[in-house]
Structures are given as C-alpha cells and as structure tokens.
Amino acid sequence: MLRALRAYPALLRIGFAAVVAYRAELVVWILTASMPLIMLGVFDRVADAGPVAGLDHAGVAGYFVAVLIVRQLASTWLVWELNQQIRTGALSAALLRPLHPLVWHSAETLATVPLRVVVLAPLLLPIWLWRPELQLALDPASLLVFTASVVLAWGVNFAVHTAFASLAFWLGQSMGLFQVWFGVWVLFSGYAIPLGAMPEWAQLFAEWAPFRAIIGIPADVLSGRVTLAHAPQLLAVQALWLCAFAALGGALWRRGVRRYEGQGA
Template sequence: MKRFFRKALTLLSVYYAYTIEYRAEVILWLLSNSLPIILMGVWIEAAQGGRFNLSPVDFARYFLAVFIVRQITVTWVVWQFEDEIVQGKLSPRLLQPIDPVWHHVASHIAERMARFPFTLLLIVVFFLLYPQAFWVPKIANFLLFLLASVLAFVLRFIMQYSFAMLAFWTERASAVENFWFLFYLFLSGMIAPVEVFPESVRAIVLWTPFPYMIDFPANILIGSPVDLTRGFSLIVGWILVFLGLNRLLWRRGLKRYSGMGA
C-alpha cells in the first residue's frame, strides 16, 4: 500500500509540474469549456415568459453547476492514447511495472489541480455579475455532489478510454468519440436541463449514461429534487459495463499491437 501511494504521488507531482509549464494553455482550455455560461443567457431569456417550471435564477444556478461539473469531468484520453498507438509511444510504457492507464489518470487529476484556482476565480466573477443567483449549497448536497462528480468523471474517462482502445484497429479512434460526443452534448444536460425535455424523451434518456455525467451532479449541487438511488446505481452500473468492455478490448488489442503503426 505504501508503494502504491509513493508511485501515485510521484506520477501526480510529475504531471502537475508538466501542466504548470503550460498555464496559458490550461486557461484556454478552461475558457473553451464555458459553453454552459453562454447557454445560460439563452435559457434565462427563454424563461422570462414563464414557459418552463424553472425561473431565470434556477437556470443561472443550473448552468453554473454544469460549468463546474464540466471542469471536473472533462477528459481527453482518447486523443492521447491514439497518439501513443499511432506513433509507437505505448511500447516503453508497456515495459513499466504499472498499467499505462495510470499515466492518463495522473495527467487528468494534475490538470484539475492546476485549473482549480482559475475555475474558482470565474465562479467569483459570475456571482459578482449575477448576485441574485448566489446560494450556499447544503453540506449534504455538496458532499453528494462531489461523489456524483467523481463517479461522473470515472464514467466519462472509462467510456472515452474504451473508445481509445479502438486505436489498436484503426488510426482514427477519436472519430468514434467525436460521434459519441454529439449524444453527450444534447442528452447530458449541457445544452438544456433534462427536466425541460418532453416526458417521453426524458423517460428514455434517463436510462442512458449521459444525464448522469452532467445533469445529475448539477441538480444535486443546486438542490433540485433527484432520485439519488437510481442515479448512483445507474452511474455505477454503466461504469461496470464500460470497464468490462475496456478490459476486453485492451487484452485483444495488445495482441495486435506492433509498435509503430499498429
């Protein structure tokens, strides 16, 4: 156990130092994930007519929560892994006594540590510009939000890492992720709260993994009513599904790997 923590701290420190070297890039990536803040203005205007059950303040809080969740759950492992396969960079990592996935996990966690101060600053600016949306979440809600966000990140990471395994068979595994992202964009709650979906559509969407990666943790944070048992059960269930798929593709993919130009 002590060796595990020593290796984990070493990886985190290395990737954190690497991330800090590119602070400007971190800020740009942070701003590139500000789509929820832009959409917030659209939905606030739409809510003025009272056509939805949510008020303008509710929409403001929701999309701020979406922005926060996005900072926690954003992933890019498919592009990193695809590059490693195509250029043969995976070979030296296979010689190391740890699974290559931990390099990517450490990279993602270190990047979040680096972007945290900038995210906090943007949240403060948001409340200065829109003070009527300020609220303090209950401690229980905040803790459940952290748990849901971590699980959402795990689901998003394993899902994308599973698509990355296709790089053993094709040089454009990221194309699958780009296609899958369309469903993620419209069904996760990033474009619109799942609550405003038609009832028949919402009933189907809630069985997919998408709303539990954004809408579910965001609603927990702002205190909206959610089915916690169903939400956490489906997150864990989808994690296990994609984890099984990932391990299957990993074992079969390694048999095809030949270094450069697999």
C-alpha cells in the same frame, strides 16, 4: 496495485509540473468548455416567459454554474492522448514501464484539477454577481452526495474514453467516432440543455442513456434539485454505468494492447 498507490504521489507531482509547463495550452483547453455559458445566455432569456423545467432566472444560473463545475471536475483528455500515443507508437514505451499506462493517465488528469479551479473561479464570480440569488446545495450532506456523484461521473467518463481510445488499436484513429459520441452527449447529457426542458421522447431517451451519468446527475445534485431520499437511486444509476463502461473499456483495452504488441508496433 500497491506499487501504483505508492507511486501515485510522485505521479501527481510530475503531472503537476507538466501542468505548470503547459499552462497556457491547458488554460485555453479549459476555456473551450464554454458552451454552458452560451446556453446560460439562451435559457436566461427563455426564462423570461416563466420557469423552464422548474427553473426560474436564478435556477437557470444555478444549473449552468453547476454544469460548468461538473464539466471541469469530471473531465479527461484521455481519448486525445491515447490516440496520439497509439498513432506515434509512443505507447510501446509506456507499456514497457512497470506501471499501467491508464494509472499514469489518471494521475495526469487529476493533476489538472487545481488549474481548472483557478481558471473557473473568475468565470463564476461575474455570474454570481449578475444573479446573486442563485443557489447551490452546499450543506454537508449534499456536498457528500455531490462528491460521490462527481467521482462516479469522472469514472464513467474515464471508462468511456478508454473504450473509445482502445478502438484506435483496430482503426488506427478513433477521434472521428468519439466526436459522434460527443455530439450526442452534448445534447442528451444535460450539458447544453437541462433534461427537463426537452420534449417527452428526448427526455425518455436521456433517462435510459448513459450520458446524464457524466453531467446531468451531479449537476442536478449540486444545483439542489435532488432530494436526499432520491440521491441513492441516482448514485446507483451512475455506479451501474461505471461498471458497464469499465467492463467494456477494460476488455477493449486488454484485447487492443494484445493486438498492438502482436503487431510489434
């Protein structure tokens, strides 16, 4: 653990060098998360007939800007990377190193954050010029809550990715399954549609499902739709999901690696 911490700055540096080397591909990847922009266009029109789920034009813009930001900060490509490593056998070499592969992958993901910010800024600026009245909750207390919320969101996402990637130890390939999760996630996380705008039954499902822990909750915090009194409860929901998925992902990973090594891959 201590060794991992000491190695971490070096890992971040190497990760960042890789980001610079593959910048073109990464920029393209970052831009693929364009759905909030499309849905901003749709809901901006819907808001013509009056606020949707309490969001007027400025509210819609603020919400989707928050979604765009959260999506970039709480993002990881772990499931793609691990699937590839398992399929090509490259994971064997990674397992031989005295450093846990997931620690390395987490550093790799964090190293992309500066580039994500750089790509995101020119996208957000025109939205702000177009709807200058849009507001984000940027006071210190809200920012503190948001930081905690987005870190938790990233953790849940990383754990979910670990769980799905680990299935590849048994199935050889788990991208198809992950796509199914992703499809449901898009609809019920608040990524495409503010949860409040959905029919009753869908809202009920979204509230009890893990998806909103990754997007909806931090986006609501950032767009100022969460009172400070209500915040601890939402953070607790995220923390709960983090524990659940970390346990599941960890268990699947450990059993999967044992199986992988047993096969002499």
